[in-house]
Amino acid sequence: MDNTDxxxxxxxxxxVIFALRSDDRFGAEGAVxxxxxxxxxxxxxxxxxxxxxxxxxxxxxxxxxxxxRRTLGDTTGLAPRYLEQLYAFGDLDRSPASRVVSIVYWAxxxxxxxxxxxxxxxxxxxxxxxxxxLAFDHNLIVEYALWRLRNKMEYSRIAHALLGETFTLAxxxxxxxxxRGKRLDPANFRRAMESSDSLVDTGERLTGTPHRPPKLxxxxxxxxxxxxxxxxxx
Amino acid sequence: MDNTDxxxxxxxxxxVIFALRSDDRFGAEGAVxxxxxxxxxxxxxxxxxxxxxxxxxxxxxxxxxxxxRRTLGDTTGLAPRYLEQLYAFGDLDRSPASRVVSIVYWAxxxxxxxxxxxxxxxxxxxxxxxxxxLAFDHNLIVEYALWRLRNKMEYSRIAHALLGETFTLAxxxxxxxxxRGKRLDPANFRRAMESSDSLVDTGERLTGTPHRPPKLxxxxxxxxxxxxxxxxxx
DNA sequence: GCAAAAGTGTTGCTAATACACCCATGC
DNA sequence: GCATGGGTGTATTAGCAACACTTTTGC
Numbered sequence: 459m460d461n462t463d464x465x466x467x468x469x470x471x472x473x474v475i476f477a478l479r480s481d482d483r484f485g486a487e488g489a490v491x492x493x494x495x496x497x498x499x500x501x502x503x504x505x506x507x508x509x510x511x512x513x514x515x516x517x518x519x520x521x522x523x524x525x526x527r528r529t530l531g532d533t534t535g536l537a538p539r540y541l542e543q544l545y546a547f548g549d550l551d552r553s554p555a556s557r558v559v560s561i562v563y564w565a566x567x568x569x570x571x572x573x574x575x576x577x578x579x580x581x582x583x584x585x586x587x588x589x590x591x592l593a594f595d596h597n598l599i600v601e602y603a604l605w606r607l608r609n610k611m612e613y614s615r616i617a618h619a620l621l622g623e624t625f626t627l628a629x630x631x632x633x634x635x636x637x638r639g640k641r642l643d644p645a646n647f648r649r650a651m652e653s654s655d656s657l658v659d660t661g662e663r664l665t666g667t668p669h670r671p672p673k674l675x676x677x678x679x680x681x682x683x684x685x686x687x688x689x690x691x692x
Numbered sequence: 693m694d695n696t697d698x699x700x701x702x703x704x705x706x707x708v709i710f711a712l713r714s715d716d717r718f719g720a721e722g723a724v725x726x727x728x729x730x731x732x733x734x735x736x737x738x739x740x741x742x743x744x745x746x747x748x749x750x751x752x753x754x755x756x757x758x759x760x761r762r763t764l765g766d767t768t769g770l771a772p773r774y775l776e777q778l779y780a781f782g783d784l785d786r787s788p789a790s791r792v793v794s795i796v797y798w799a800x801x802x803x804x805x806x807x808x809x810x811x812x813x814x815x816x817x818x819x820x821x822x823x824x825x826l827a828f829d830h831n832l833i834v835e836y837a838l839w840r841l842r843n844k845m846e847y848s849r850i851a852h853a854l855l856g857e858t859f860t861l862a863x864x865x866x867x868x869x870x871x872r873g874k875r876l877d878p879a880n881f882r883r884a885m886e887s888s889d890s891l892v893d894t895g896e897r898l899t900g901t902p903h904r905p906p907k908l909x910x911x912x913x914x915x916x917x918x919x920x921x922x923x924x925x926x
Numbered sequence: 927g928c929a930a931a932a933g934t935g936t937t938g939c940t941a942a943t944a945c946a947c948c949c950a951t952g953c
Numbered sequence: 954g955c956a957t958g959g960g961t962g963t964a965t966t967a968g969c970a971a972c973a974c975t976t977t978t979g980c
Binding site for chain 4: 877879880883884899900901902903904905
């Protein structure tokens with residue numbers, strides 16, 4: 459437990475970012491949106507060539523959430539709409555040869571932002587339920603992030619972060635259905651959202667649909683705040 | 693972000709441990725149990741003389757939860773009944789002069805164990821709602837741990853960890869009342885616990901009371917498991 | 927018997943669900 | 954008009970809180 463010992467533990471920050479994409483894997487007619495996430499191909503050992511979560515070592519003069527945002531921007535070009543700490547992973551055997559503790563964040567990006575993201579040889583989007591074998595313990599990490607997202611979706615109001623600035627109730631419902639994996643009654647969903655007081659009617663409507671034009675809503679971010687307890691917002 | 697930069701971030705593990713104690717601050721007749729926690733006096737700068745959470749630097753060859761358990765034993769002599777990661781704190785200004793990231797755990801100890809704990813010049817128990825100004829950001833950390841404990845008490849079954857091996861329903865209810873801060877209906881509390889299937893009737897009863905002897909229960913730890921998602925148990 | 931807490935039964939309220947039905951638009 | 958999803962109303966039900974009531978012990 460002397461200084462030499464202490465300095466030999468590396469500290470990194472990684473992020474699991476989710477976005478919603480209209481899944482066209484099964485051809486045209488479905489077009490049900492599902493959860494996707496961007497991964498980065500490792501260009502050095504260990505696990506060279508494998509896909510991994512975006513991240514990197516923590517800089518000495520940046521906060522933890524700042525490091526998550528920075529590495530996310532560096533590798534994928536994404537700026538998340540929602541960001542929250544997930545867990546610190548520090549098992550002895552999670553990285554061969556070296557000891558690394560990873561503080562992992564999870565994030566949501568809007569559909570507009572996700573479309574803008576960098577995609578290249580070393581960055582690719584994967585369906586969250588069809589991941590290959592990832593580097594380190596990153597499969598477990600994604601699994602845990604998915605569990606937290608699904609949990610939080612039920613009692614919190616974060617679904618809007620996967621959409622654009624304004625959205626219809628049907629779009630918001632689609633997000634819930636995609637994440638929670640089951641159909642929801644439109645009528646009851648509407649009432650649940652209205653009673654939460656977190657939606658603001660923009661006064662506008664989405665036109666061009668082959669049916670009655672739905673209202674467009676905006677999220678009221680002055681309401682919740684008190685969702686992560688006494689912790690200051692990142 | 694070179695190696696020099698990276699090595700200058702220290703990594704420590706601390707723990708917030710809660711125990712229930714019969715509060716005799718207000719004289720005899722109340723004897724309502726309340727939450728207490730042990731703190732350690734700092735014997736060097738920074739914050740020399742102030743009270744702080746038990747903890748220490750992470751050893752290169754121990755897991756995070758192991759480090760929490762070890763430092764807890766080293767300083768207070770306590771072995772927790774329940775242990776869970778709370779949060780990683782890494783703000784730039786949380787420690788003057790040096791940069792330290794603390795991975796904080798929170799824990800529960802049984803009433804029997806708490807009575808056995810080391811108490812001395814540099815270790816003392818404090819009522820959770822009457823803390824002095826602590827070292828670093830430890831006041832915030834305790835506040836957050838309290839929030840998590842109160843939250844988890846409502847949907848999880850961890851209350852038994854604050855008691856002994858066997859307990860009566862009244863004792864279990866007292867734990868809930870102490871943590872959640874309000875009286876609970878004995879009849880409804882009984883049904884809620886019975887329907888959770890986590891209690892096992894030991895067949896024995898607590899005798900020596902000035903009234904009908906209550907049944908003694910034991911906790912069935914084969915049930916829950918699936919409370920922290922896909923994470924392996926620490 | 928009496929006090930006190932253990933333990934049981936019953937009622938009423940609230941909130942989530944299921945589903946019937948009307949509304950407004952594009953074609 | 955007709956099809957389609959937007960949006961409203963309402964009956965049913967499950968779970969929970971409140972509280973009356975019976976049981977079993979020590980004194």
